[in-house]
Amino acid sequence: MYICICKAVTERDIQEAVARGAHSLKDLRHELGVASECGKCAADAKHCLKAALEKIGHQHHHFHHHGHHHKKR
Numbered sequence: 001m002y003i004c005i006c007k008a009v010t011e012r013d014i015q016e017a018v019a020r021g022a023h024s025l026k027d028l029r030h031e032l033g034v035a036s037e038c039g040k041c042a043a044d045a046k047h048c049l050k051a052a053l054e055k056i057g058h059q060h061h062h063f064h065h066h067g068h069h070h071k072k073r
Contacts (some may be wrong), residue, residue, distance in 0.1 A: 003044050006037035011048050018052035025049060 001011050009032045014022075017031050025046055028034040035042040 003048055004032070004034045004037075004041040006041070007033035009034050009041075009045075014045065014048045015052045015055075018049065018056055022049070023053060 003009050003011055003014060009028075013032055014028060014034070017028055020031075022028055022031055025035060025042065028045055028049060029036050034045045
């Protein structure tokens with residue numbers, strides 16, 4: 001789904017930017033141009049950013065706290 005029409009930025013673009021290290025709307029604006037034209041996408045971009053950060057955080061948490069228990073030595 002398109003989040004920013006002005007810059008043709010999709011939800012997947014934002015998810016990929018988060019995977020590369022973006023963690024704020026400022027990061028998304030710098031990397032993708034989100035909310036740099038009309039600004040109408042800012043709220044949706046923040047929502048998408050938050051969801052992507054939570055997903056990354058959950059995966060990171062799951063790996064570090066649960067992954068070590070399943071290794072055989």
